[in-house]
Amino acid sequence: MMPEIPSLNWLVVSPHLAIAGGAIVLLLIAVSRYKRSYSLAAGTAVASLGLSCALALYGLGSTASSFAHMVTGDPFSTAFNLVFLLGAMITVFLSANRLEQGYVLYADYFALILLAVLGMMFLASGANLVMIFLGLETLSISLYVLAGQRRDEPYSLESALKYFLLGSFASAFFLFGVALMYGSLGSLDLAAIARAGGTDGLRSNALFAFGLLMLLIGFGFKIALVPFHMWTPDVYQGAPAPVAGFMATGSKAAAFAALVRLLLGAVGQAYPHWPDILWILAVLTMTVGNVVAIVQDNVKRMLAYSSIAHAGYVAVGVVASNELSAPSVIFYLLAYTLMNLGAFGVLAALAGPSGERQHIQHFAGLGYRRSFVGAAMALFMFSLAGIPPTAGFMAKFYVFSAALKSGYLWLVILGVLNSMISVYYYLRVVVYLYMREPEQKDAVAKPGWAVSLGLAVCAAGVVWFGVFPGSALDLLRQVSMALQ
Numbered sequence: 001m002m003p004e005i006p007s008l009n010w011l012v013v014s015p016h017l018a019i020a021g022g023a024i025v026l027l028l029i030a031v032s033r034y035k036r037s038y039s040l041a042a043g044t045a046v047a048s049l050g051l052s053c054a055l056a057l058y059g060l061g062s063t064a065s066s067f068a069h070m071v072t073g074d075p076f077s078t079a080f081n082l083v084f085l086l087g088a089m090i091t092v093f094l095s096a097n098r099l100e101q102g103y104v105l106y107a108d109y110f111a112l113i114l115l116a117v118l119g120m121m122f123l124a125s126g127a128n129l130v131m132i133f134l135g136l137e138t139l140s141i142s143l144y145v146l147a148g149q150r151r152d153e154p155y156s157l158e159s160a161l162k163y164f165l166l167g168s169f170a171s172a173f174f175l176f177g178v179a180l181m182y183g184s185l186g187s188l189d190l191a192a193i194a195r196a197g198g199t200d201g202l203r204s205n206a207l208f209a210f211g212l213l214m215l216l217i218g219f220g221f222k223i224a225l226v227p228f229h230m231w232t233p234d235v236y237q238g239a240p241a242p243v244a245g246f247m248a249t250g251s252k253a254a255a256f257a258a259l260v261r262l263l264l265g266a267v268g269q270a271y272p273h274w275p276d277i278l279w280i281l282a283v284l285t286m287t288v289g290n291v292v293a294i295v296q297d298n299v300k301r302m303l304a305y306s307s308i309a310h311a312g313y314v315a316v317g318v319v320a321s322n323e324l325s326a327p328s329v330i331f332y333l334l335a336y337t338l339m340n341l342g343a344f345g346v347l348a349a350l351a352g353p354s355g356e357r358q359h360i361q362h363f364a365g366l367g368y369r370r371s372f373v374g375a376a377m378a379l380f381m382f383s384l385a386g387i388p389p390t391a392g393f394m395a396k397f398y399v400f401s402a403a404l405k406s407g408y409l410w411l412v413i414l415g416v417l418n419s420m421i422s423v424y425y426y427l428r429v430v431v432y433l434y435m436r437e438p439e440q441k442d443a444v445a446k447p448g449w450a451v452s453l454g455l456a457v458c459a460a461g462v463v464w465f466g467v468f469p470g471s472a473l474d475l476l477r478q479v480s481m482a483l484q
Helices: 010-030 038-058 075-094 096-100 106-125 129-147 154-185 190-198 206-223 232-238 241-267 274-294 299-320 325-350 371-385 391-405 409-435 449-467 470-483
Strands: 064-066 071-073
Touching (some): 010 071, 038 075, 038 106, 075 106, 075 449, 106 241, 129 241, 154 190, 154 206, 154 232, 206 241, 232 299, 241 325, 274 409, 299 325, 325 371, 325 391, 325 470, 371 391, 371 409, 391 409, 391 449
């Protein structure tokens, strides 16, 4: 009997194809005589991201699958895809300063950004563990190369090597977990895992539980949950600032997308004890990230530790495991993308020829010397600290509300206490911006129009979603229906 050829729904994967096509065009530009044309490379990347965004919006509201149910297109994946595309587009603009200083080749750099976005989109829309693993690897390999873009800098090379080695361990744990789950179920389809969830045999299946634990370890590395977070500060410090911001936001959002689909959509009934594991990791992650960030004088490392703490806040929303979990997590990751990319964008604008301006002393008096950049940095710090009326405050409010609805009062109390700790090191930057005199009044370059536009978009989004969060949250509530 001839095997059945699966039907293909090209509309489901059309946003992915737009990104892949853009990456191929950029690679062709990279071997042509136009390889040093910044405007051509950036324009191609923005056009590809814009086309993908339009195709994603065209399919918004519909649910379908393709490639033998390995890729699904539903409101959940579309919402995350829009977050990835927005973050990548802002990264293209924020990278202008670094590219003008000749650190990287334009077309290669943007091609890697698009390939990383492609991996993120497959992570969010993967309906099979094999597809999720492929998305994870596509994302990771692109980021390994991006982290080591500055081949003449030892920190950059150390960053890339450390990220590659620890990322390989994470992939091995994830793949081992996939193999164990296949051994216990005979299928890697998330829908099959959900259907098997009601059987008592699966709930007491040790092989399935151990496989799930291995998957959580693999995701823990990618999200930087404690105790799998040790690579984060060194990698972020060594990578160019726009790349560090892209890694801190995009890769975290993509890994959380796959984790939420796996835990809330597939494993929820099969293994109801997973919140007992995740809440411990959430508390450790919030606490370690915030406490260690207090003693950091290097702003890049401070943001790295704060990104670890924010992963803990997002995990609180996942632990809640109710109808508010998915919308609150997506809203948090959207707000985090805007405020964190903005903060790393300011670092990129001020970094100097060799990226030496990373310490908090370099921010002394900046609010008066570069008023727009200083005000934007202050806004991002307020939002990251969760001070109203910013997007960061509403994001924490929603994830804590989701946890409270499920009865995790003590977890919310610990989250609020951690937020209070974080206020110290975020406002310390603001104090230096406006209340400290610089030791040496060296020239601070004015950011170009592209960087200013990227910072303006981030700042506008932080204010908009802080003052008018209702419309976005109402739209995101429909997203959770796709997981049921």
